[in-house]
Amino acid sequence: MKITVDEEKCCGAGQCVLIAPEVFDQRDDDGIVVLLEAEPAAEHQDVVRESASVCPAAAIHLDEKA
């Protein structure tokens, strides 16, 4: 799995940080998403999928084949 995030679309809601803190963080100055692990370990992939699905700005994209 390979994750890409769209900083322009990101609304800084932090839902991904709550659901998958091992993979996502927020910039201190404006709360925009910071990707910690672009290729998450297998045990984190379910929470990454949930993060992408609930992201209110649809700013998280997953390539499941990568």
Next chain:
Amino acid sequence: MTTHPVPTDTTAIPDFPAPRSASCPFAPSPQMRALADGGPVSRVRSWGGSTPWVVTGHAEQKALLADPRLSVDFANPGFPSPVDPQYSHPHARPDLSFVGMDDVEHARLRRMISGTFTIKRVEAMRPGIQRMTDTFIDEMLDGPKPVDLVQALALPLPSLVISELLGVPYADHEFFQTNSKTLVSAVATGEQRQTAHAALSQYLDGLIGEKIAEPGDDLLSKLGRHVEAGELTRREAATMGVLLLLGGHETTANMISLGTLLLLQHPEQLAAIRDAEDQHVVVDSVEELLRYLSIVHLGRRRTAVEDIEIAGKTISAGEGVILLGELANRDPLVFEDPDRLDITRNARQHQAFGGGTHHCIGQPLARLELQVLYPTLFRRIPTLRAAVPLEETRFKYDAVIYGLHELPVTW
């Protein structure tokens, strides 16, 4: 808008806004529910014979909220007015800063303050919010009963929280609460709305002036620093202050009162929140209450700036679009048995805070306040009950944000 063809059979188009049923005050309008059952995207007839689109489906709303082909700028001629123009001309709608702006200007202003609402910063406020909640409940328990929960707790808690965050003296709460209430009223005249907005703007401008002279570590001081750096005008800073002050208390206060009344109707679910040892139970409960109550109930409003094909319909450039969150949050394709309150369900897909780049900036704070408030209230006052029958409770049918005018309680 006369440039777009409207359907010839206008008798089939339901009127909007459509009232809720007084016998089901927690449910969406039956007419809008019937409309949603017929398809996710439909036309309605609104003020002055206009026929904007109404979007009721969850998937369609999620897509449109994140779609840059929809503009939030209420100066667009096709923008669907949230209030009857007899009360307020849409172009005279009070300026609410970046809420009424499209990107990139929206993002420039919003990102000056969005760092205040990161998960970590908001979570750090939990002990303080717990103390404030306990203090207001202490005062409630020391006072006479029955007492109005809105005035004793629902309004004071978020007002104090946002006051401290902004650096607004809480002693002025009656002034800013009264004017905020006028701003979200759907029946205030345009003149009353403008007067309330002017009073709040002037008040915040004065405070920002004080913060520039003597900065603190609050949000108004931060806005003051942006003014000093030439990145923000005084007017923009004051308007942003109005938005944050208003958004910080009117919304959360209504969730507190409405959620408390709803849980009093569901004692077994109230007990589960009260007795929860696992914080996840409380977190999930708050998400379900946000979904079920969907207090932003007159629609999020947009204008199409390009033609948009969605659900087999074409929304033409220039047409108004109204996104009804309370219907999306009860879409049976996403939420099983959606009219049932179930605090154990995974309700995270709800759109109570909107979506896209305009997703509510204060939502982590609202969530935290609700996560602290409900269990604390029911633990500290386990015999809490409504002091008037449900039929006599006054719901805010006449406000842009749904809620209760008052909630008399006793114990």
